[in-house]
Amino acid sequence: MQLVFALPWLLLLLPPVLGLVWWWYRRRRPPERKIAGLWLWQKALRQGRARRKFDLRLFLLLLASSLVVLALSVPKLWLQRPGELIVVISASASMSATDVAPSRLGKALEEARRKLQAAPRAVLVVAGSQPQAFGPALGRSLLGELTQIRAQDRSSDLETALAKGRQLLPKARTLVIADAPAPKDADGYINVAGNGQNLGITAVGPGFIALANSGPGPWKGQVNVDAKAYTVQVPAGGYSSLEVPSQSFSARIVTSDVLSLDDTAGFSRRLVRVAVSGSSPALERLLGLLGTSRGSPAELSFVIGRPQAQPSTFTVYFAQSATGQASVFDVERTLPYLRGAELVGYTLAIPPKPSGTGWQPLAVSASGQALAWYSPNGVYLPPAETLQNIPAFPVLLYNLIASKSAVGTGLLASSQTLLPRPSPDKPLPPTLTVQLAPWLALLGALLLVTEFYFFQYRPRQNADFRLPTQPATQSPVP
Known part of the structure; x- marks a missing residue:
């Protein structure tokens, strides 16, 4: 109420x-009275x-x-009466933070338990990377599902979880319990975030470690990489990096913060499954050196021939023939797999124009002639034999394969490491409003x-109907 x-x-x-x-x-003024x-x-x-x-x-x-x-x-007067309710609880890793007692998730479970006990019919949705729904059922019967929730996911899709709950109970009110901001269309919202300090590993690569600090002040401490200690300083609310000689490693931050899930991470490489259609000795030798294996389903395909349509997986096409040669004048510099692959000034064979749609020039000559093509899901290059003596060719293939062979473990989204901060709650709308x-x-x-009536009308009436007093008659004096 x-x-x-x-x-x-x-x-x-x-x-x-x-x-x-x-x-x-x-x-x-009070009424005058004559006093004898x-x-x-x-x-x-x-x-x-x-x-x-x-x-x-x-x-x-x-x-x-x-x-x-x-x-x-x-x-x-707003009155809250028990009714149908959809409860969405975030299961992101940041909910494991202990900057509120007993933890962000523990506080969320307490709030959810109190709401579900009073609901005659409810749906419980756990908002992780893949939302999971329970119900509809009697609210008390869903209390057992609360004990199975673990906050370990890299992210929480609150919008999808909310939509999933509304599919099960279309007319019910929705309550989101999380540490991140709630969707705008949620009926109610309970924020369980705190203001604790956390330091975590947000990215890893070959000989590279990135760290983030969510606290209000700078952090200086140690990071153990394969049993070797490194001193690192991370600014307040910012990032810092550390370079190590090992290409594959495991790292651990020596700290005591409110979230331990992002204190350890590792990096390694694996063989990338590829499929090759056509014969090209130069391509076969290069793929063997770059650490690939033939397997299905393929993560990366190589085809000798002109593209006919947009492929379902990323495919590198090599033309079978060329119509001439030209020097590269400019390239599309926004493509990540061209990093370090210098093509400007080199002479390339001119491949036939691709027949599929969605292809754009990757490299052009001074006259505007396209020498290579790209699309969102593929690359079309001149014949492989004409590229084998160009330094940019192995670099380009390495960039394509390395992006798929990298394996990072123990990483959370940077937003989880930086920890969502408190935001205002949004009470559930009342079930009954009394004007x-x-x-x-x-x-x-x-x-x-x-x-x-009692102080104006009635006294006036009594005064109007009061009879006048008669003077007393005096008896004659004998």
Whole structure:
């Protein structure tokens, strides 16, 4: 139950209105009374003081004025009654943080347990990387599912979880319990975030480690990489990097913070499964050196021939023939697999134009002739034999394969390491709203009518119908 006012600023008028009523009432002159003697005057004073201990008329006027001012502020009474409810709980890794007691997840489970116990019908949705729903069922019957929730996912898809719950209970109210901001269309929201400091590993690569610090001050400490200690300083709310000689390694931060899931990480490489269609000795030798294996399903395909349509997996096409040669004047520099692959100034064979749609020039000559092509899911290059003596060729293939062979373990999303911060809660909308303004106005009017009847109308009537007193007749003096 909650009392709210649509125009709360009108409550500021309450003191001056009550003061004005009291001043108007007290400034009226009392009715004159003719007193025959001093003892009657003293008796009247004592009776007046006794009446002033509690002035019923003044009390009615003040109470009626207060009720009118309250009615003008449009008060409403919100009542929460048990009804159908969808509870969405975040299972992201940041919910394991212990900057609130007992943890962010523990606090969320307490709130969810209290809401589910009162719900006659409910749906529980665990918002992880893949939302999982339980119900619809009696709210109390879902309490056992709360004990199975673990906060370990790299992210939590609250929007998808909310939509999944609404599919099961379309007319129910929705309550999101998380440390990250809630979706805008959620009916209610409980924030369980804290302000604890956390340091974690956010990215790894060959000889590279990135760290993030969520605290308000800089952090300086040690990172153990394969049993060797390195000193690192990370700025407040920012990132820092560490370069190590090992291409594959395991790292651990020596710290005591509120989240331990991102304190350890590792990096290694694996063989990438490839498929080769066509014969090219130069390509076969290079793929063997770059650490690939033939397997299905293929992660990367190599085809000798002109592309006919957009491939389902990333495919590198090599033309079977060329129509001439030209020097590279410019390349598309936004492609990540061209990093370090310098093509400008080299002479390339001109491949036939691809027949599929969606292909754009990757390298062009000074006259605008396309020498290589790319699409969102593929690359079309000149014949492999014409590229084998160009240094950019193995670099380009290495970039394509290395992006798929890298294996990072123990990593969370950087937003999880930086820890979501507290944000305002959003109470559930009331199931019943009672408008109090009409009732307060009616009660104030009844009090004014009562005051008028007993203190103005009735005394006037008694005075009008009072009979005049007859003077006493004197008997004649004999």
